[in-house]
Amino acid sequence: EVQLVESGGGLVQPGGSLRLSCAASGFTFSSYDMHWVRQATGKGLEWVSAIGTAGDTYYPGSVKGRFTISRENAKNSLYLQMNSLRAGDTAVYYCARTTVERDFDYWGQGTLVTVSS
């Protein structure tokens, strides 16, 4: 059974940093592109970052230069290093897997990040 379990969320002050983790199981982690998607309370889904099987990374303009996605295939783990956090980064952060058709076929349960003083 495919499982994605996020951790590392919490309360952080504006300007602070946080590192999220996503533990994957039930599939060959190294063979899949992985993503982070976030959702502010009562709002829609927003793509945050992606990492390919070769380690290539992608970001939207809203987080580029502040967030860094990485993976450790030996540990079946995905990470998101978030720096210079802002109030607008407050959201539930989901890790998700994409297929060759580039749909998100599995999602974690999410971890809440709150940026507030």
Place this chain on the structure above:
Amino acid sequence: QSVLTQPPSVSGAPGQRVTISCTGSSSNIGAGYDVHWYQQLPGTAPKLLIYGNSNRPSGVPDRFSGSKSGTSASLAITGLQAEDEADYYCQSYDSSLSASVVFGGGTKLTVL
């Protein structure tokens, strides 16, 4: 503002058919990128509902169907049931700016 435009809400009575539209542009849906749909029940993570414009993952009832034409896509739900009340999101890819993955703003389906 989301790159893909969805109606904020739709509603229907049990047993009825509803459709949710997803309008994009020449840099995403119109460029030939596939559209995928997700269902999000309250307090839960999104769940893949339709992939590759019109394909259903195993376990998704055939009451759900998807289509794509030009710069738009649609999700249709027939035989509406109370358990279908949820938020629905479309997703595609975009070749412009720095955004690769794009989502619609979401549509709240209310079963009357």
